[in-house]
Amino acid sequence: MEGIRLQAEVNEDSIKRSASSPYGYARVVGSVAERIVGRIRASGPMTFADYMEAALFDPEDGYYTRHASLGFDGDYFTSADLGPAFGRALARAVADLWALADRPVPWDLVEAGAGRGIVMRDLLAALERERPDAARSARPAIVEVSSRLRVQQSLALEGRDLRWASVAHTLAPIQGVVFANEVLDAFPVHVLVRAADGVREVYVGERDGALVEVLRPASADLRLRSPDALPVGGRWEVSPAAEGWVASLAPALVSGYLVLIDYGGDETDLLSREGGGTVRGFARHRLVPDPLAEPGRLDLTATVNFTAIRRAAEGAGFRFAGSATQREVLLALGIREGTPRPATPIEQLRAATRRSAIDLLLDPSGLGAFRVVCFAKDAPAEGLRMFSGAVAARV
Numbered sequence: 171m172e173g174i175r176l177q178a179e180v181n182e183d184s185i186k187r188s189a190s191s192p193y194g195y196a197r198v199v200g201s202v203a204e205r206i207v208g209r210i211r212a213s214g215p216m217t218f219a220d221y222m223e224a225a226l227f228d229p230e231d232g233y234y235t236r237h238a239s240l241g242f243d244g245d246y247f248t249s250a251d252l253g254p255a256f257g258r259a260l261a262r263a264v265a266d267l268w269a270l271a272d273r274p275v276p277w278d279l280v281e282a283g284a285g286r287g288i289v290m291r292d293l294l295a296a297l298e299r300e301r302p303d304a305a306r307s308a309r310p311a312i313v314e315v316s317s318r319l320r321v322q323q324s325l326a327l328e329g330r331d332l333r334w335a336s337v338a339h340t341l342a343p344i345q346g347v348v349f350a351n352e353v354l355d356a357f358p359v360h361v362l363v364r365a366a367d368g369v370r371e372v373y374v375g376e377r378d379g380a381l382v383e384v385l386r387p388a389s390a391d392l393r394l395r396s397p398d399a400l401p402v403g404g405r406w407e408v409s410p411a412a413e414g415w416v417a418s419l420a421p422a423l424v425s426g427y428l429v430l431i432d433y434g435g436d437e438t439d440l441l442s443r444e445g446g447g448t449v450r451g452f453a454r455h456r457l458v459p460d461p462l463a464e465p466g467r468l469d470l471t472a473t474v475n476f477t478a479i480r481r482a483a484e485g486a487g488f489r490f491a492g493s494a495t496q497r498e499v500l501l502a503l504g505i506r507e508g509t510p511r512p513a514t515p516i517e518q519l520r521a522a523t524r525r526s527a528i529d530l531l532l533d534p535s536g537l538g539a540f541r542v543v544c545f546a547k548d549a550p551a552e553g554l555r556m557f558s559g560a561v562a563a564r565v
């Protein structure tokens with residue numbers, strides 16, 4: 171995650187310089203890397219999206235399948251790792267949405283891509299404390315593709331009656347709230363480059379066992395998706411996988427809300443901020459700029475194009491219900507309110523730690539700049555408290 175995945179030097183001992191990667195580095199290690207090289211040798215270069223899919227989700231050796239390590243001791247941390255305030259604010263958001271949807275009983279509370287299970291753990295605890303009326307009839311569930319992370323989630327949520335699924339439609343019909351924090355950025359992207367004479371797509375090829383970028387003419391479909399304002403040399407990412415995933419939630423969610431939180435922006439933002447492309451890797455809190463380095467060992471991620479996500483959601487039958495920064499949303503949900511008044515020095519110290527965690531969640535140049543976007547299905551799309559402080563509802 172962008173704000174907090176700390177940037178640091180790449181360890182040059184562990185990688186080998188590659189001639190044609192614009193990022194400068196590539197190394198082939200481990201079995202997913204061998205499989206990727208084998209595929210390229212058998213069938214020619216693969217799209218960057220296919221490469222990212224294999225590196226993250228190879229059934230035996232992908233990052234999320236086998237190596238994902240989240241939290242302060244892992245590769246990166248998310249809002250959830252900063253203490254219970256994030257889950258508590260989300261509990262208020264989902265309780266509001268439940269009330270707005272006419273308090274269905276029972277109702278589904280589904281987290282997609284739950285990482286270590288901390289968000290769901292904190293959210294349920296806060297819901298029980300602050301909104302027992304909503305908590306009583308909630309049916310929690312997690313949609314998770316990584317069996318490695320499912321194990322961690324079941325430990326975090328031990329003792330709770332919870333369902334797991336690898337795709338949302340097996341939980342259908344869902345009536346309630348589906349939410350996902352930092353999941354869209356993990357979906358594979360096609361990478362386009364504007365050359366002087368047209369739009370090219372980045373493929374991944376191989377030279378002497380090292381992965382290298384290869385540019386090929388982009389398909390008509392993808393060419394149409396690159397904005398005219400993209401300058402020559404500029405890069406643009408398109409994620410039919412993320413868009414398709416959002417669209418696939420629509421038939422499963424018969425009524426209620428979909429809440430998506432991630433780093434990203436609308437197309438105009440992305441063009442001005444991210445013209446050089448946004449794909450990057452993270453390992454041990456270090457930014458690894460070359461996504462071709464160490465496939466399977468890095469968390470690969472790309473900034474989310476919420477304009478495309480909105481288009482896909484609305485095309486699938488969702489109604490746009492609002493968008494704001496994480497900072498605006500958490501403040502509207504009273505993230506600074508409801509913490510006990512410290513009486514003793516040790517409590518004062520704990521309160522100070524909680525306050526600085528909240529400051530990080532609200533940091534306008536870090537986590538606070540993330541976008542929170544909500545879609546409604548057969549439920550009111552107006553009057554959501556979480557967007558009451560939004561300055562501009564772009565996206």
Ligand SMILES: C[S@@+](CC[C@H](N)C(=O)[O-])C[C@H]1O[C@@H](n2cnc3c(N)ncnc32)[C@H](O)[C@@H]1O
Nearest residue numbers: 234248250283284285313314315316351352353
């Ligand atoms: C960056 S982690 C975020 C974890 C958690 N939401 C948090 O805030 O800490 C991404 C999560 O999404 C999961 N994931 C990735 N693709 C998915 C998909 N298609 N369906 C469900 N989960 C997915 C990963 O396994 C992982 O649990």
